[in-house]
């Protein structure tokens with residue numbers, strides 16, 4: 236068995252498994268022995284993920300586990316495409332993960348498959364094939380005669396074409412953890428807290444994404460030593476179509492300020508390329524964008540006030556809200572280190588977050604008539620995602636942040652923000 240898969244096994248029976256099914260996360264755990272209490276449990280209903288499974292149905296899990304996190308991130312996305320393309324249509328696929336409770340970076344992601352027994356030969360051929368070539372750990376799940384007890388069986392690869400099924404574990408119900416499992420891996424996988432961490436990801440993907448080299452060439456050699464501006468720096472934040480562009484341009488004209496944005500203009504040629512990459516790489520791209528903008532702020536901020544259209548709040552809030560699914564309560568708790576401001580990133584004098592009633596925001600998006608990114612569509616369709624982004628915006632610590640209702644006319648919003656800026660920044 237490959238080394239990276241072996242590394243998961245020593246604490247295998249301490250792992251919790253989570254399957255996203257019908258908008259909910261369903262949890263189960265495993266035990267090596269069918270102990271007394273376990274025998275007793277066999278009279279209880281099986282964990283919810285298995286409760287809807289019919290007699291003779293088969294379940295499988297695939298966990299992506301490469302020691303190379305760039306490879307893992309890329310392969311996780313490719314695997315979904317491959318499974319959707321090659322699995323029999325009656326096979327149902329759900330995202331899943333496995334983690335060690337309270338152990339940071341212990342989360343591994345994968346997919347959970349359910350199908351009827353007729354489809355199992357082609358599925359098992361496909362899974363067998365995957366285990367020989369790719370960094371996946373496959374398990375099958377078997378149901379006892381009375382349908383009440385499930386067992387998990389790890390697959391191992393013997394080196395030939397043959398797959399052996401070894402090591403049996405009993406499946407038991409597990410309580411939902413007090414926090415969403417994705418929070419275990421957010422730091423330096425979804426949100427980066429230093430230029431070095433983000434740069435490191437781009438360096439490592441240079442061989443598979445040639446565009447990363449061009450981005451790296453634009454980076455400051457280290458987070459700007461000066462890291463401050465003589466004039467006030469005001470960041471305008473908010474969801475799409477809340478009026479950031481309209482307001483930042485008016486502020487530039489009224490205050491005689493310099494207008495900058497993150498990601499900066501110089502990264503535009505590569506943005507759509509990185510938007511197609513998995514979160515690890517995409518977020519690293521936006522993170523380094525903030526450092527390039529910070530360097531521009533330091534330079535321009537010596538001459539005039541600076542207005543910035545999106546900055547760190549956008550990078551962190553969208554990343555956290557995407558990594559964690561479900562209701563706002565699944566976000567890391569207020570005060571968590573996940574919301575901290577990177578110590579090497581320039582802090583603006585003031586962050587103004589524009590908020591807007593969802594219906595009015597949709598109306599503005601419609602009137603504007605531009606194409607929507609996947610994330611904009613997600614904001615539109617998924618009310619929970621929008622709430623998570625807004626709450627993450629609110630929880631991010633660091634510079635002074637003020638929320639402004641952006642529903643009045645553009646001029647009224649401008650006047651209100653000018654009042655705030657003059658009050659807070661002595662302009």
Ligand SMILES: Nc1ncnc2c1ncn2[C@@H]1O[C@H](COP(=O)(O)OP(=O)(O)OP(=O)(O)O)[C@@H](O)[C@H]1O
Pocket residue numbers: 473474475476477478479480481482599600602603641642643644645646648
């Ligand atoms: N206060 C306002 N009242 C009514 N319409 C507005 C107001 N501010 C902006 N708009 C209009 O709403 C639309 C979205 O505004 P704008 O492009 O400034 O938002 P944005 O936050 O920069 O969006 P994005 O993040 O997607 O670039 C535009 O058509 C703009 O003219």
Ligand SMILES: Nc1ccn([C@@H]2O[C@H](COP(=O)(O)O)[C@@H](O)[C@H]2O)c(=O)n1
Pocket residue numbers: 475497498521524525545546547549550551553554608610
């Ligand atoms: N500093 C930033 C800016 C943006 N993003 C990501 O881009 C998307 C929104 O940008 P728009 O230009 O469409 O307004 C949003 O999905 C963010 O994920 C970022 O991460 N950091």
